[in-house]
Amino acid sequence: MSGRSRGRPTGGEAGETRARLITAAREQFAARGFAGTSLRSVAREAGVDPSLISHYFGGRHGLLVATLDLPIDAMERITGVLTEGPDGLGERLVRTFVSSWDPHRDTISGLLRSIFEPDGVQGPVFQFVRTVLVDGLTEVLDGDAVRADLVMAQVIGLGSARYVLEVDPLREAPIEDVVALYGPAIQAVVDAESPRS
Amino acid sequence: MSGRSRGRPTGGEAGETRARLITAAREQFAARGFAGTSLRSVAREAGVDPSLISHYFGGRHGLLVATLDLPIDAMERITGVLTEGPDGLGERLVRTFVSSWDPHRDTISGLLRSIFEPDGVQGPVFQFVRTVLVDGLTEVLDGDAVRADLVMAQVIGLGSARYVLEVDPLREAPIEDVVALYGPAIQAVVDAESPRS
Secondary structure, three states: OOOOOOOOOOHHHHHHHHHHHHHHHHHHHHHHOOOOOOHHHHHHHHOOOOHHHHHHHOOHHHHHHHHHOOOOOHHHHHHHHHHOOOOOHHHHHHHHHHHHHHHHHHHHHHHHHHHHOOOHHHOHHHHHHHHHHHHHHHHHOOOOHHHHHHHHHHHHHHHHHHHHOOOOOHHHOOHHHHHHHHHHHHHHHHHOOOOOO | OOOOOOOOOOHHHHHHHHHHHHHHHHHHHHHHOOOOOOHHHHHHHHOOOOHHHHHHHOOHHHHHHHHHOOOOOHHHHHHHHHHOOOOOHHHHHHHHHHHHHHHHHHHHHHHHHHHHOOOHHHOHHHHHHHHHHHHHHHHHOOOOHHHHHHHHHHHHHHHHHHHHOOOOOHHHOOHHHHHHHHHHHHHHHHHOOOOOO
């Protein structure tokens, strides 16, 4: 934004570079999946220096999020929920999820549906869920990926029920009711002792 | 099966009548949804007496289940879980769900995907979930439909994660581990006091 970076495009040129990187990333994620896409090849297709990806997007995940064109800063919100650790994680996660997406029901519904399409698991939405939410949860849960998967299952289930399937009366239940009822359910998985530990 | 019913088709004729009813029901559920389909119109299209639907399928829900051509008797299993009441419901539900569908992963994956397709909410799979699982849960939970919806959300989330998204390591986690970790999470919703009560 300041244009003070060394040798980097500025102003309108920067906006265009950014847009080219997003377009190239979308195409390569779609064709090769997130894991199979290198920043170098995205930069090459966009005709820019690979270092610009870190500059504009902070890295791979930031680029992935940019391709989703989300109405909220999902990565920042998830990180905010996770950095406070396991205590109260269930309630924080439910409150943040529902209050973030209630104003954008059509968007989250489309994002969730995309996960269930053929090859949806390779798509950017689920790659974001897996690498940001699940990997972050796994770290908070001392490496227990089964519990992280089960927390993700609950979040996807809640989002599906409230925004995609729109079941009554859950679809219009007050946020604090959902937090009070579902927060402890997620917390039960967070607090569980792993059967293998 | 015994052929002793009065004036009803028997043997091969019975199988054909049953198949005609299922075909007619599939078409009408697809065109009008479960709620918009009358047994009378299904029977008319199949060219048989409406009483035969109760005879062969035990009623509307049985006919719905028959159109799904499930490899397990899902209605009987759900009823079995629910009739024992709220105590231990979480563990029973998780154990029954996972042990029922682990041998039929492709089937449950397809059924769950169908819910997320356009108009999937009107389709027979979700109508079955809503009218058998959710309505049954609502009864067990003293009429609290929000909690019933949230239990459904957890079941759909678990099924999606284990069978559709197939996240590692959850997809191959031993059934008893899943029961031990996820049963209490569902039980937390079952045991929660409704914020409105």
